Amino acid sequence: MLEEITLSVDGKQREVNAGTTGAELYFDDREVVVMHVDGVLRDLARPLEAGTEVKRVTIDSPAGLEVLRHSTAHVMAQAVQQLRPDAKLGIGPYITDGFYFDFDVEEPFTPEDLKALEKMMLKIVNQNQKFARRVVTEDEARTAMANEPYKLELLSKTNEADEAGEGVNVEVGAGEITIYDNVDRKSGDVIWCDLCRGPHLPNTKLISNAFALTRTAAAYWLGSEKNKQLQRIYGTVWPTKADLKAYQERLAEAERRDHRKLGAELDLFSFPDELGSGLPVFHPKGGIIRKTMEDYSRQRHTEAGYEFVYTPHITKGHLYEISGHLDWYKDGMFPPMHIDETRDPETNELLKPGQDYYLKPMNCPMHNLIFRGRGRSYRELPLRMFEFGQVYRYEKSGVVHGLTRVRGMTQDDAHIYCTREQMKDELTSTLKFVLDLLKDYGLDDFYLELSTKDPEKFVGSDDAWEEATNTLAEVAEASGLELVPDPEGAAFYGPKISVQARDAIGRTWQMSTIQLDFNLPERFELEYQAADGTRQRPVMIHRALFGSVERFMGVLIEHYAGAFPAWLAPVQVVGIPVAEAFNDYVSEVIAKLREAGIRAEADLGTERFPKKIRNASKDKIPFVLIAGGEDAEAGAVSFRFRDGSQDNGIPVGEAVERIITAVKNREA
RNA sequence: GCCUCCUUAGCUCAGUUGGUAGAGCGUUUCACUCGUAAUGAAAAGGUCGCCAGUUCGAUUCUGGCAGGGGGCUCCA
Numbered sequence: 012m013l014e015e016i017t018l019s020v021d022g023k024q025r026e027v028n029a030g031t032t033g034a035e036l037y038f039d040d041r042e043v044v045v046m047h048v049d050g051v052l053r054d055l056a057r058p059l060e061a062g063t064e065v066k067r068v069t070i071d072s073p074a075g076l077e078v079l080r081h082s083t084a085h086v087m088a089q090a091v092q093q094l095r096p097d098a099k100l101g102i103g104p105y106i107t108d109g110f111y112f113d114f115d116v117e118e119p120f121t122p123e124d125l126k127a128l129e130k131m132m133l134k135i136v137n138q139n140q141k142f143a144r145r146v147v148t149e150d151e152a153r154t155a156m157a158n159e160p161y162k163l164e165l166l167s168k169t170n171e172a173d174e175a176g177e178g179v180n181v182e183v184g185a186g187e188i189t190i191y192d193n194v195d196r197k198s199g200d201v202i203w204c205d206l207c208r209g210p211h212l213p214n215t216k217l218i219s220n221a222f223a224l225t226r227t228a229a230a231y232w233l234g235s236e237k238n239k240q241l242q243r244i245y246g247t248v249w250p251t252k253a254d255l256k257a258y259q260e261r262l263a264e265a266e267r268r269d270h271r272k273l274g275a276e277l278d279l280f281s282f283p284d285e286l287g288s289g290l291p292v293f294h295p296k297g298g299i300i301r302k303t304m305e306d307y308s309r310q311r312h313t314e315a316g317y318e319f320v321y322t323p324h325i326t327k328g329h330l331y332e333i334s335g336h337l338d339w340y341k342d343g344m345f346p347p348m349h350i351d352e353t354r355d356p357e358t359n360e361l362l363k364p365g366q367d368y369y370l371k372p373m374n375c376p377m378h379n380l381i382f383r384g385r386g387r388s389y390r391e392l393p394l395r396m397f398e399f400g401q402v403y404r405y406e407k408s409g410v411v412h413g414l415t416r417v418r419g420m421t422q423d424d425a426h427i428y429c430t431r432e433q434m435k436d437e438l439t440s441t442l443k444f445v446l447d448l449l450k451d452y453g454l455d456d457f458y459l460e461l462s463t464k465d466p467e468k469f470v471g472s473d474d475a476w477e478e479a480t481n482t483l484a485e486v487a488e489a490s491g492l493e494l495v496p497d498p499e500g501a502a503f504y505g506p507k508i509s510v511q512a513r514d515a516i517g518r519t520w521q522m523s524t525i526q527l528d529f530n531l532p533e534r535f536e537l538e539y540q541a542a543d544g545t546r547q548r549p550v551m552i553h554r555a556l557f558g559s560v561e562r563f564m565g566v567l568i569e570h571y572a573g574a575f576p577a578w579l580a581p582v583q584v585v586g587i588p589v590a591e592a593f594n595d596y597v598s599e600v601i602a603k604l605r606e607a608g609i610r611a612e613a614d615l616g617t618e619r620f621p622k623k624i625r626n627a628s629k630d631k632i633p634f635v636l637i638a639g640g641e642d643a644e645a646g647a648v649s650f651r652f653r654d655g656s657q658d659n660g661i662p663v664g665e666a667v668e669r670i671i672t673a674v675k676n677r678e679a
Numbered sequence: 680g681c682c683u684c685c686u687u688a689g690c691u692c693a694g695u696u697g698g699u700a701g702a703g704c705g706u707u708u709c710a711c712u713c714g715u716a717a718u719g720a721a722a723a724g725g726u727c728g729c730c731a732g733u734u735c736g737a738u739u740c741u742g743g744c745a746g747g748g749g750g751c752u753c754c755a
Contacts, residue, residue: 228750229682236752589714625716
């Protein structure tokens with residue numbers, strides 16, 4: 012007679028025989044691939060214990076997908092070691108939308124290898140191998156992994172697994188050491204095994220054929236530049252082929268929106284080789300977008316009480332010694348220009364020492380000099396200085412990327428000097444200002460990130476950091492937006508809130524940052540005279556809304572897929588006559604629009620009418636105005652919108668008004 | 680910076696097992712005068728990224744450099 016135990020199964024109390032496994036419990040429920048036991052993800056093969064709370068996990072749930080992806084990584088590693096017996100295993104965790112596995116191999120993988128591996132994986136999947144968990148002692152694990160030097164290294168790190176990061180944790184876990192065997196269904200032989208925390212799917216068959224190996228790359232062992240680089244293979248896997256297709260379509264959509272591609276197609280900007288990596292030039296059409304973005308930003312900053320300043324692109328190095336940037340970020344700065352040194356032409360003796368000038372990597376120290384330029388009164392605070400400041404950063408060659416990571420960029424940078432008492436209100440209104448303005452540019456789905464002190468990289472007292480961090484946290488929470496912590500993500504001088512925006516296809520971009528800084532005012536000895544006559548140190552708020560104008564434009568291009576709202580579109584209206592006979596009529600309409608300040612062009616070329624429509628469509632023109640005999644007689648035009656819809660016979664005066672209104676109201 | 684792949688006309692891409700190259704789009708010209716995503720014809724346009732080496736001969740092979748893609752690390 013078997014002993015019975017009581018469990019909570021998906022919220023209901025049930026009696027089962029002692030030793031019942033999840034697989035037996037969910038025998039009739041084919042969708043269940045793994046289970047939560049008291050909130051911990053477990054293999055279905057694990058026997059259940061009395062009093063625990065068991066919940067079903069299906070393959071299409073978030074946890075189920077993680078397990079599917081991790082199990083597929085194992086299948087891939089098995090295939091790799093069949094194809095390349097020399098391959099030593101690194102780690103192989105699940106990631107967003109897929110998985111990867113690192114290998115130490117003599118020769119990097121080729122695209123042909125990936126194809127061969129996919130075939131081998133499908134074979135393994137169809138063999139329906141069993142994933143079997145086995146608890147081992149450290150010695151047993153060492154024996155099993157004798158040929159896997161990286162796994163042995165992980166075993167010696169077991170105790171520090173938590174510190175070594177998520178990847179390591181997935182491999183070895185905390186507490187007991189487990190190995191997962193891939194077992195042949197017929198013979199019961201162990202075909203392959205890996206040191207792994209699990210859990211896994213019960214068998215490989217559940218993986219089906221909705222997977223693909225996507226790319227190869229190099230990655231440092233344990234993520235450290237100091238370690239050897241391993242070869243990484245990325246893959247993706249989904250519960251069904253349709254899910255895989257949908258994912259691939261999402262990638263294709265992202266590729267269609269790529270700002271680098273659209274930037275060339277729409278003639279917005281380029282990166283001439285002659286200038287150097289990461290140094291863009293804006294063509295006339297990109298220039299209009301950029302100017303419109305900047306003009307509107309200036310207008311709003313004026314309204315919000317900012318004052319405009321201008322500072323030079325280069326400076327003597329001493330400025331960045333005061334600020335501390337040369338201590339912390341020298342590697343990220345262009346090397347200095349050494350000038351004004353004089354030597355004796357004969358003896359080469361140094362007659363006059365030179366000076367080191369640097370391209371500026373940031374504007375704040377210069378703004379501080381303006382603040383310090385004369386005595387300041389509490390009556391002037393908050394003092395808000397704004398500048399479209401061009402800065403230059405020596406980004407490593409491998410990280411430069413389109414407009415989103417450049418070496419020369421324009422920050423919409425402002426520094427607000429205020430008292431401690433004003434700090435919280437000022438932060439609150441700044442955050443509101445930032446969010447409102449982002450909305451005007453068409454981004455309206457946000458969350459916030461709070462970056463806190465990096466214990467390795469900071470200046471200033473713990474008290475100041477704590478106060479700054481708490482204030483920022485309060486302001487962020489009061490905004491009502493979702494707040495995600497970013498431990499150790501702060502700059503050396505103070506904590507920050509960053510605004511993350513989701514674009515039209517759901518990707519998130521870090522946009523604006525608001526940083527609180529008690530340290531630079533100290534280093535620059537900034538002071539104001541308070542009402543009681545004492546000298547006080549102001550608090551400094553750094554904030555950038557676009558981050559960089561270049562990057563923000565890149566994000567907007569991707570967000571709008573190049574189809575900018577009328578107020579930002581380089582060409583807002585194209586007039587197309589149905590036939591040459593109506594050229595004059597269309598020209599008159601376009602002239603009226605231009606008088607009203609609309610960027611309008613008449614297409615009077617020799618192309619045929621349908622071709623002109625096609626061209627305007629490809630150029631993503633917001634409003635196409637068409638006119639032929641009927642329209643001319645009626646003193647009207649026909650609207651053709653970007654989506655192909657149409658509004659015919661609109662009187663010219665009304666059409667002009669409609670366009671002006673749409674631009675003025677920044678309609679989408 | 681590291682690993683890996685790539686660079687042929689303004690753009691997208693063929694091609695040459697080493698004998699200096701081709702298409703489509705775009706551009707120019709001519710003809711057509713046309714109501715909603717490509718009218719036809721002709722022409723122009725290339726030091727095959729740059730510099731070396733091997734070779735009788737290099738766009739092709741080798742090396743270096745530059746620029747780019749995908750990752751890693753980094754991102755004040």
